[in-house]
Amino acid sequence: MTSLDSTPQAVPDLPDATGTPAKQIPPAAVARLTLYLRALNTLLADGVERVSSESLAEASGVSSSTLRKDLSHVGSYGTRGVGYEVQYLSRHIAAALGLTHDWKVAIVGAGNLGKALARYGGFESRGFDVVAIFDADQMVVGNEVGWLRVSDVADLETVLHRTGANMVVLALPAAVAQGVCDRVVAAGVHSVLSFAPVMLQVPEGVNLRKVDMATELQILAYHAQRAQAPGQTA
Template identity: 60%
Template sequence: MATGRTHRPATRSRGIPEATVARLPLYLRALTALSERSVPTVSSEELAAAAGVNSAKLRKDFSYLGSYGTRGVGYDVEYLVYQISRELGLTQDWPVVIVGIGNLGAALANYGGFASRGFRVAALIDADPAMAGKPVAGIPVQHSDDLEKIIQDNGVSIGVIATPAGAAQAVCDRLVAAGVTSILNFAPTVLSVPDGVDVRKVDLSIELQILAFHEQRKAGEEAAASDGGVPAAAARSDSADQGPDGDMPAVMPA
């Protein structure tokens, strides 16, 4: 997962476990693909394979939504698409603002999957006056002075933060004060928000570091295995290597 939730830890919503909610979009995507191929029904086994999960898990997930399957047959694709969409709240329109129209913000604005399911980019906002009026993805960028007005006029409740880390908390505070209650944060910072506001973060750097951890471990194991069983910490022959298992309070490449 390239993400981690913040806040709202144990508040099981209407009995649907958080882990299940996180998988529903996955199922929905697989089901939509089946729907486009006009497949009428699908078994838990097939759908689970398409979504990359265990079939028992999938069945249990669906059981939280209700009994939508038919034993001996499987699930009706269209029906399930509708039920999951409704459960996720995708049968209504969600206006979204993107704040911070740099490289990433522009990429997000252009992202097709954005508009595809109930989400609509209501406005693009940037602090740079030079950006104001310039169209990105067909939408004119507006200056952040008007942030509050934009939020209120469009009834926006979901905000995307794609600003530099330094500006993120201030933007977040303004969004929340203006009425936004869900935030998707791409800035590499921990945001603090009042209760009742959901924050999800997407952090490239964290994901890479997690991969590096496992990568290092794989390299170490492999070296140990071919060496003769010594559980060495890390042993890569390429690239400059620091002390193998040093304990010195050294400085870092930062």
């Protein structure tokens, strides 16, 4: 392996085997930690053993000061003049993000989006195993999507329990999303990612993330319009 440091060192064990950070990490920092982890994994694939904060920050699209502050939340500071051990820092961030656990994902909705998500090969390498996909359309139920067979959403609770799914992705129309979300939560799944174009209500203790691509495009349109207007900058 190549290194930015001439003296390779052993990668120490993580201080906390559970990967649970000692304090709450701000949501914005959590989002950036995923960027650092992606950059670190690329460095690992290239055989790099050490990286400076400046290089890692540049690869992640943030400032060095932001990177150092974010990494302080997971108790990893690096060494002045030496930088960070890539493998150790990668493992440390992965543990803090909960990526050392087994996450089993079920997708509800076998339309174009749901099928694309089910076929995506990048989840497994990041610790996410897609174990089920559901739909209400009887013309779709039973069809194969990648290595999965589409289950009837009527059997949602049974299949969630059988597969041990602990995360659910909702790729559903707005009209039915809340009802399905309620069933998912009642079945004991407390981590939900929704692509439905509607604001869902969940009980306290349930982690809900929403992805609204139309909203993101509208934000892009705003900035594009400003960039095109005379005398305006994006």
